[in-house]
Amino acid sequence: VLAEKGEHKHFMAKEIFEQPTVSAYALGHYLNAERTAVRGEAADIPFDEADRAVLVACGTAHYACHVAKYWFERLARLPVEIDVASEFRYREPPLSRRDVAVFVSQSGETADTLAALRHARPQVRMAAAVVNVPESSIAREADLAMPILAGPEIGVASTKAFTNQLITLAAMAIAAGRRRGALDAEAEARLVGALSELPRLMAEALRRAPEIEAAAARIAQARDVLYLGRGPMYPLALEGALKLKEISYIHAEGYASGELKHGPIALVDPQTPTVVMAPRDALFDKTVSNMQEVMARGGRIVLITDAAGAEAAGEGAERVIRMPDCDPFVAPILYALPAQLLAYHAAALLGKDVDQPRNLAKSVTVE
Numbered sequence: 001v002l003a004e005k006g007e008h009k010h011f012m013a014k015e016i017f018e019q020p021t022v023s024a025y026a027l028g029h030y031l032n033a034e035r036t037a038v039r040g041e042a043a044d045i046p047f048d049e050a051d052r053a054v055l056v057a058c059g060t061a062h063y064a065c066h067v068a069k070y071w072f073e074r075l076a077r078l079p080v081e082i083d084v085a086s087e088f089r090y091r092e093p094p095l096s097r098r099d100v101a102v103f104v105s106q107s108g109e110t111a112d113t114l115a116a117l118r119h120a121r122p123q124v125r126m127a128a129a130v131v132n133v134p135e136s137s138i139a140r141e142a143d144l145a146m147p148i149l150a151g152p153e154i155g156v157a158s159t160k161a162f163t164n165q166l167i168t169l170a171a172m173a174i175a176a177g178r179r180r181g182a183l184d185a186e187a188e189a190r191l192v193g194a195l196s197e198l199p200r201l202m203a204e205a206l207r208r209a210p211e212i213e214a215a216a217a218r219i220a221q222a223r224d225v226l227y228l229g230r231g232p233m234y235p236l237a238l239e240g241a242l243k244l245k246e247i248s249y250i251h252a253e254g255y256a257s258g259e260l261k262h263g264p265i266a267l268v269d270p271q272t273p274t275v276v277m278a279p280r281d282a283l284f285d286k287t288v289s290n291m292q293e294v295m296a297r298g299g300r301i302v303l304i305t306d307a308a309g310a311e312a313a314g315e316g317a318e319r320v321i322r323m324p325d326c327d328p329f330v331a332p333i334l335y336a337l338p339a340q341l342l343a344y345h346a347a348a349l350l351g352k353d354v355d356q357p358r359n360l361a362k363s364v365t366v367e
């Protein structure tokens with residue numbers, strides 16, 4: 001099949017706008033028809049026989065693992081270790097038959113992730129792979145391959161694969177919660193119901209593209225950009241910063257909001273925008289005080305939040321990007337879209353080669 005950009009200028013834009021469609025493929029695969037329970041390979045992993053999950057990947061896939069850590073710990077009460085594959089494979093991590101290891105890779109060919117899988121598989125209870133390419137090396141060598149069903153991803157910077165990795169990992173975390181007795185059927189149905197709202201929520205979020213493009217014009221002028229988030233939005237801050245760096249070449253750093261005062265606040269000045277990713281959840285007020293610390297130093301804020309968050313904290317932010325209201329469980333998936341669009345529009349406005357950024361490869365098959 002010849003990949004076509006269709007109405008879009010770049011594959012990356014096409015792939016961002018495909019997310020309402022391809023998320024539904026993953027949801028259809030991992031959720032039952034009634035949308036009350038997880039099914040498929042996600043339910044087949046013996047998390048009830050595990051003391052730990054070890055999640056290993058590179059790049060954007062690693063940030064998907066980072067979000068999943070919050071889910072597995074909270075929903076399944078399962079301790080989780082995450083690492084980048086290039087570190088994991090060489091630091092001789094102690095592994096055991098009470099570990100389930102999960103390797104996440106869009107291409108399924110990343111050399112470090114494949115080597116980490118080969119290293120871990122003989123030692124653990126099960127080595128599962130979360131992959132977009134079902135015939136890839138990582139899918140073939142794992143004990144269990146879980147497809148993410150995002151379809152071919154051409155843009156070097158990963159977008160739709162990230163959100164479908166998250167959906168797959170979310171389904172796994174719910175299934176783990178059930179197997180471990182941490183969630184009852186009612187809680188499972190509520191979480192599955194929240195996930196099944198994603199295609200509609202994503203389509204709605206994409207309608208904010210013009211506002212996000214306007215905010216991106218501001219970002220495109222900056223030399224440095226800070227991204228802040230708390231809880232499961234912290235890895236989203238890391239991913240937002242990575243996306244911007246990859247395609248616009250603007251220096252960006254993602255930080256846990258609470259770490260702001262331990263270093264990055266020194267960078268804050270009127271020329272350094274701070275992107276705050278914060279739905280109005282239990283930790284929102286803490287993030288607002290972090291925003292105020294930034295504003296008190298002349299920093300400009302781009303706040304990505306929901307209606308309640310905009311109401312409570314929009315005042316003082318230079319730009320507010322308003323996401324549709326969603327269950328806090330799915331916010332890290334939904335909020336990936338404005339982060340992707342912000343990076344995309346900043347890079348496109350700067351005239352960068354969005355789909356083929358300098359020095360980067362889609363799949364890194366050498367060490």
Ligand code: G6P
Nearest residue numbers: 058059060061105106107110158
């Ligand atoms: C490269 C790509 C990234 C990707 C990473 C991991 O660096 O540019 O977008 O996240 O590899 O790739 P994988 O195929 O293993 O997910």
